[in-house]
Amino acid sequence: MRILISLLIALFLMASQASAQETKVPIKEIQPVAQRSLETFSQLVTKENYRQMGFESPEEVRSATLGAPIQDFMVRLDKLKKYEPGSRPDELLTATSQVIYPVLVKGQVRSSITLSKTKESWQAVSFGGFNFVKLVSSTLMESSKVTGLDYSSYFLVRVPSLNLFFLGFRSNNELMLVPLTDNPKMEFKAGASMKAEKVFSAILPDAKAHNGLPR
Secondary structure, three states: OHHHHHHHHHHHHHHHHHHHHHOOOOHHHHHHHHHHHHHHHHHHOOOOOOOOOOOOOOOHHHHOEEOOOEEEEEEOHHHHHOOOOOOOHHHHEEEEEEEEEEEEEOOEEEEEEEEEEOOOOEEEEEEOOHHHHHHHHHHHHHHHHHHOOOHHHOEEEEEHHHOEEEEEEEEOOEEEEEEOOOEOOOOEOOOOOEEHHHHHHHHHHHHHHOOOOOO
């Protein structure tokens, strides 16, 4: 009986990992699109808007390079309201078909490019957002030092209904979340890894009380 239970658990974990693999973005496929988008970005930056785009001078964008891509996932309010503590938190994640590329100058994050998949292909849908991508990148860098994981092991997790943002990664087949900002009410500390199950259990009361309107 114990052997049967162990086999069932192993098969369940394998199925979860396979599902996660299926949602992974084909980086080799989108890298050329990202590179072309960077060239487009360089044409959009002018003497009038370079600071708004995150650069320290108009010329910086000419030497800009792409950082490691970060895949975007979201947690839908309707799913979160149905979450039961103890169930697998991975099931709450929904891939958005968006990828954020940090834009670097001499290794320093300046801005970002967001790619999104349409019915036919990938294309750039957003340029800029430097404050957010700097927060994401700095949190990722510090967390990577602690976990020893490569940047490619991380992904973005958003809970739009509650205006919460995390970095996600997996440790021993368990989903972990890293808050991007402090949240005293939820006892979230920026940069401190938490089990996703604990995070979702903490925000569940607010989710259930949410009326579905934007905040």
